[in-house]
Amino acid sequence: MKIDVVSIFPEIIRCLSEFSIVKRARDKGLVDINALDLREFTDDRHRTVDDAPYGGGAGMVMKPEPFFLAVDHLLQQGPADEIIVLSPAGKSFDQKAAEKLACCQRLIFLCGHYEGIDQRVADHLATMELSIGDYVLTGGELAAMVVVDSVTRLLPGAVGNQQSLAQESFCQGLLEYPQYTRPPVFRGHEVPQVLLSGNHQEIANWRRRMAEERTKRRRPDLVEDEL
Numbered sequence: 496m497k498i499d500v501v502s503i504f505p506e507i508i509r510c511l512s513e514f515s516i517v518k519r520a521r522d523k524g525l526v527d528i529n530a531l532d533l534r535e536f537t538d539d540r541h542r543t544v545d546d547a548p549y550g551g552g553a554g555m556v557m558k559p560e561p562f563f564l565a566v567d568h569l570l571q572q573g574p575a576d577e578i579i580v581l582s583p584a585g586k587s588f589d590q591k592a593a594e595k596l597a598c599c600q601r602l603i604f605l606c607g608h609y610e611g612i613d614q615r616v617a618d619h620l621a622t623m624e625l626s627i628g629d630y631v632l633t634g635g636e637l638a639a640m641v642v643v644d645s646v647t648r649l650l651p652g653a654v655g656n657q658q659s660l661a662q663e664s665f666c667q668g669l670l671e672y673p674q675y676t677r678p679p680v681f682r683g684h685e686v687p688q689v690l691l692s693g694n695h696q697e698i699a700n701w702r703r704r705m706a707e708e709r710t711k712r713r714r715p716d717l718v719e720d721e722l
């Protein structure tokens with residue numbers, strides 16, 4: 496998969512791509528992550544990317560032209576499956592959306608700053624407007640990298656232990672069950688006995704029960720009629 500990220504802080508993207516599963520996936524050639532500096536697509540001496548909002552109000556809005564020029568440039572190299580703009584006003588990103596994006600050959604992410612991006616970028620350039628959750632960030636970079644991380648780990652071969660992915664889908668729709676590792680007693684707190692029993696059926700039952708209880712208590716919105 497090829498991923499291009501357009502940003503005024505391309506270093507954030509390069510830095511976050513240098514760790515963990517994303518780094519390994521890049522080393523294996525599963526994903527190619529390319530960070531572009533939005534300011535390269537300005538034509539004034541000050542490399543201006545923002546301007547005052549029409550209609551007035553506080554703060555600045557990202558100008559549309561640099562984003563359109565950056566995408567023109569990227570599409571000269573070939574087509575993209577999705578052009579994604581990150582915004583708190585976007586459709587909420589979830590695991591199902593990650594799975595769909597993981598099937599793409601090429602994704603382009605557009606990251607804004609200040610009070611947001613001229614709406615014409617979302618309406619006439621992007622194919623998708625995504626939010627990673629109900630909170631406001633200072634810019635789109637962290638949101639883009641959340642999406643990049645969750646998509647990258649779904650690429651075949653990205654996660655070393657393929658069992659991890661299979662296990663995760665096993666309890667799909669539920670929160671994870673609690674995990675423990677050694678030591679068996681830490682500061683007087685014991686690991687649940689059932690996990691030391693070696694009885695795989697009982698362990699599976701216990702995990703399922705814990706996942707269900709936890710989901711009901713913490714995320715009743717996920718349960719609905721599932722259980």
Ligand code: JCE
Pocket residue numbers: 581582583606607608609610611612625626627628629630631632633634635636638
């Ligand atoms: C962004 C901003 C609108 C005020 C570009 C925030 C995504 N889930 C998300 N939370 N926040 C974002 C996000 C993504 C891109 C931008 N801002 C800040 N946006 C109103 C401030 C600018």
